[in-house]
Structures are given as C-alpha cells and as structure tokens.
Amino acid sequence: MASVSASHLILFIASMLVAASVAGILTESVDRLGGALQDQGLRLSEDIGTDVEIISDSGSSTVYDGTSEVVTIYVKNTGSETLPARSDTVDVFVDGRYETDVSVSLVGGASSWRSAEVVRLQIDRSDAPLATNEDHRLKVVVNGDEEVFEFRT
Structure with a gap:
C-alpha cells in the first residue's frame, strides 16, 4: 500500500510541475501579446491622427x-x-x-x-x-x- 501512495504522490507532484510550467508559459505569452497589441494601437492612433x-x-x-x-x-x-x-x-x-x-x-x-x-x-x-x-x-x-x-x- 505504501508503494501505491508513493507512486501516486510522485505522479501528483510531476503533474503539478507540468501544470505550473504550462501556466507560466501561457502567462508570459499573453503578456507579450498584450504588449504587442498596445504598441500596435499606439502606432495606429498616430497614423489615424495623421492626415x-x-x-x-x-x-x-x-x-x-x-x-x-x-x-x-x-x-x-x-x-x-x-x-x-x-x-x-x-x-x-x-x-x-x-x-x-x-x-x-x-x-x-x-x-x-x-x-x-x-x-x-x-x-x-x-x-x-x-x-x-x-x-x-x-x-x-x-x-x-x-x-x-x-x-x-
């Protein structure tokens, strides 16, 4: 029984590490996308204001x-x-x-x-x-x- 609990604990910790890594990558990607959209918006507002x-x-x-x-x-x-x-x-x-x-x-x-x-x-x-x-x-x-x-x- 102890070996089953230990293997479940190892799998649980591994899955938590994978989930945390994926969440970190997704957060960083969303931050980059948000910054790019903000920069594009500033450039677009300059272009719209130019006539x-x-x-x-x-x-x-x-x-x-x-x-x-x-x-x-x-x-x-x-x-x-x-x-x-x-x-x-x-x-x-x-x-x-x-x-x-x-x-x-x-x-x-x-x-x-x-x-x-x-x-x-x-x-x-x-x-x-x-x-x-x-x-x-x-x-x-x-x-x-x-x-x-x-x-x-």
Missing part, C-alpha cells in the same frame, strides 16, 4: 519655376496630430523619382505644423529639370499618409 492635403492649385504657373528649377507646393495638416515640419519626415517623389533636396518651411508665422497649419515644400530640380508642356506627378508621404498632386509645366 495632410496638398492645397496648391495644379493649374497655377507658380508650381514650377523653370528659371530656378524649383517645384513649390503647399501642404496643409488636416489631421489631429502635430507633425514635425522637417525635410527628414516628409518623403517626396516627382515623376516616380525620390527627391532628397526638399526644404520644408512653415507658412504664416506658425511655430509648429499643427492641425490647420500649412507648410511650403520646395523641391530643387536643378539636377534634373522638368520638361515643359508636360504633365507631372508629385507624391507626398507624411507618417504613412500619401497624397498625389498632378500638374503641368
């Missing part, structure tokens, strides 16, 4: 200055997030080409690019001037939000 609109007039002759070979467009923050008004946070493509010589400046004396504020983007194309009397496509990407602007030189 910009290109407000330049595509029919205007002031979009491209053929003399200085500079494309100038105005972009308005229509989202709820305050965005950094720096050239390293705004990606610009002109006719599919990624532009690196882009200057960003706030318009109207604004101190930051808050909602309803406007920035001026000036893209220097002196290394690859735009052809005249042709249609061109400009794409602006800010914090994942993409806007496309088509104009004619």
Whole structure:
C-alpha cells in the first residue's frame, strides 16, 4: 500500500510541475501579446491622427519655376496630430523619382505644423529639370499618409 501512495504522490507532484510550467508559459505569452497589441494601437492612433492635403492649385504657373528649377507646393495638416515640419519626415517623389533636396518651411508665422497649419515644400530640380508642356506627378508621404498632386509645366 505504501508503494501505491508513493507512486501516486510522485505522479501528483510531476503533474503539478507540468501544470505550473504550462501556466507560466501561457502567462508570459499573453503578456507579450498584450504588449504587442498596445504598441500596435499606439502606432495606429498616430497614423489615424495623421492626415495632410496638398492645397496648391495644379493649374497655377507658380508650381514650377523653370528659371530656378524649383517645384513649390503647399501642404496643409488636416489631421489631429502635430507633425514635425522637417525635410527628414516628409518623403517626396516627382515623376516616380525620390527627391532628397526638399526644404520644408512653415507658412504664416506658425511655430509648429499643427492641425490647420500649412507648410511650403520646395523641391530643387536643378539636377534634373522638368520638361515643359508636360504633365507631372508629385507624391507626398507624411507618417504613412500619401497624397498625389498632378500638374503641368
């Protein structure tokens, strides 16, 4: 009888150790999943709060200055997030080409690019001037939000 009790005790202790190990692994996995969901939620709320609109007039002759070979467009923050008004946070493509010589400046004396504020983007194309009397496509990407602007030189 004592041997049956001892074997039952050993099996009981072993099953408790296995159950505790499984519970620990499950708790750790749930904690990791919860942290990942929280991080994703923060990133998603940033993306949702980011919205910009290109407000330049595509029919205007002031979009491209053929003399200085500079494309100038105005972009308005229509989202709820305050965005950094720096050239390293705004990606610009002109006719599919990624532009690196882009200057960003706030318009109207604004101190930051808050909602309803406007920035001026000036893209220097002196290394690859735009052809005249042709249609061109400009794409602006800010914090994942993409806007496309088509104009004619």
